[in-house]
Amino acid sequence: MTTNATPRPKVVIIGGGPTGLYAGRTLVEQEVEVILLEKESVPGGLATSHRKQGNFYDMGVHMLHEFDKEIFEDMKGIMGEERLPVQLDAKIRWAGSFYRYPLQFVDMIKGIPPLKLAWCVMGLFGSQFYYKMFPRVPKDAEEALIQLYGNPLYKFFFKDFTERYWGFPTTEISAKFITTKMPRLTAVDVLKKVFAKIGIKPSKVEAVDSALLDETLHYSKTGAEMMPRRLVKTIQDEGGQVLLNREVTTVQLREGRVVSVTARNAETGAEEIYPCDYCISTMPMPWLVQRMDGEVAPEVRESAGFLRYKPITVHGLLVNKPKCLSALYIYYRERIFHRVGDPKNAGLIVTPADHSVLIVETTCEEGDDKWNATDAVRNQIIEDLEIEKICTRDQIVEWHVMHCVTGYPIFRLGFEEHFDRVKAHLGAVTNLRSVGRQGGFTYPNMHGAMRMGANAAKSILEQAKIG
Ligand SMILES: Cc1cc2nc3c(=O)[nH]c(=O)nc-3n(C[C@H](O)[C@H](O)[C@H](O)COP(=O)(O)OP(=O)(O)OC[C@H]3O[C@@H](n4cnc5c(N)ncnc54)[C@H](O)[C@@H]3O)c2cc1C
DSSP states (O other): OOOTTSOOOEEEEEOOSHHHHHHHHHHHTTTOEEEEEOSSSSSSTTSOEEEETTEEEESSOOOBOOSSHHHHHHHHHHHGGGOEEEEOOEEEEETTEEEEESOOHHHHHHHSOHHHHHHHHHHHHHHHHHHHHSOOOOSSHHHHHHHHHOHHHIIIIIHHHHHHHHSSOGGGBOHHHHHHTSBOOHHHHHHHHHHHHTTOOOOSOOOBOOOOTTOEEEEOTTGGGHHHHHHHHHHHHTTOEEEOSEEEEEEEEETTEEEEEEEEETTTOOEEEEEOSEEEEOSOHHHHHHHBOSOOOHHHHHHHHHOOEEEEEEEEEEESSSOOOSSSEEEESSSSOSEEEOGGGGTOOOSSTTOEEEEEEEEOOTTSHHHHTOHHHHHHHHHHHHHTTSOOGGGEEEEEEEEEEEEEEOOBTTHHHHHHHHHHHHHTSTTEEEOHHHHTTSOOOHHHHHHHHHHHHHHHHHHTTOO
């Protein structure tokens, strides 16, 4: 709580995704004056759903994990009676079979032809042995994957999919992507434990846990939009402002500090200036560099230009079929889409009730055929949906296309030095925090993004000597 002796600082938050909203929530609790500026007409960033002709379509199915207990307990209160707990039920479609997600050892044994399986296990054993004898830091994603899984499994499971997903070879992707983003294969962990018992310890390269087989996720009848909507309310209830349709165009600096932020009001066309004592930015890191006034060294500008994001196009389909998938979502490795979700299975209300909503996710480049959802792309999607027996062309009654230019930060080979340079440049501005998925150029899930928002807020409270 602030006291009479401590004036209430004013904090401008750029971006109303999970990071910005949770930062706002943390600050208003300490009676800090918060103005949150969001460029879109709905809050939530990637983690939202859009209402189209009466139904809600997630920007890629979004469900909350419980991994961060403190955030989860708080969110439970915020989501209230709208929260729908749902058992994780996801699958991977691979080489003609379905596997539970995360991939399990027993499923792998059952699903892979015996000779191929033996080859993969031998490859894994070989790589574990080799990298124990000759440990080395992997030079790119390909080498990291081979260290983790062995050459046969890398070629069988990862190579083609990863390259199709990103649009360039694994040798051009940083190893850091594999160790900080790519979900670990629990099936392989089991084998590695067996090897460890006979003295072959796993290499130091590790992948991350992103989901658990017996996990409970949290969702709502209106999809992902509920969480940001309710977070906005908690901010407003405590006197904070959440202003939508405000794209931040300039961040003004004086003597190395942010003094104000200018936003374009999409409704009136006016430029609005918001003075502030502190600023939390969750907009993409390179955009922030471009939009800060004052001198920027050419090498910082160049590095900002190197940090790019992979856009996504998400197709929301209303389908005249009561149920399309036997899971919440399924990952596909050989199709034009990489994941299809059927959020009705998690409790989404669909109108009419005997229809389903399908969320079909693709990566793309801005302006390419997938981005433009050309007829050829739509036909390919339909063909793949039909092959997978998800639905037929005739059953699709509505088709909505959603985009996000900043779907995934691209950990391109060599990005680290550019990231460090931009981070140092932004870090020199003492009352600014650039955080979140876009602002931190990283891969948190929603709870991780909220944690980043909370931490940014707390560091400002400490700097302002509040709390
Ligand atoms: C397809 C997909 C599915 C996912 N599913 C899950 C899931 O099931 N569970 C989970 O926990 N996580 C999931 N995630 C991750 C989740 O989306 C992110 O963790 C989360 O959205 C990150 O929040 P953020 O606020 O950091 O970034 P964002 O959500 O990207 O929000 C940034 C916000 O800043 C705004 N902004 C940008 N520039 C400006 C500007 N100049 N002025 C004003 N506003 C601006 C944007 O409009 C946006 O609202 C998924 C991600 C993807 C891509």
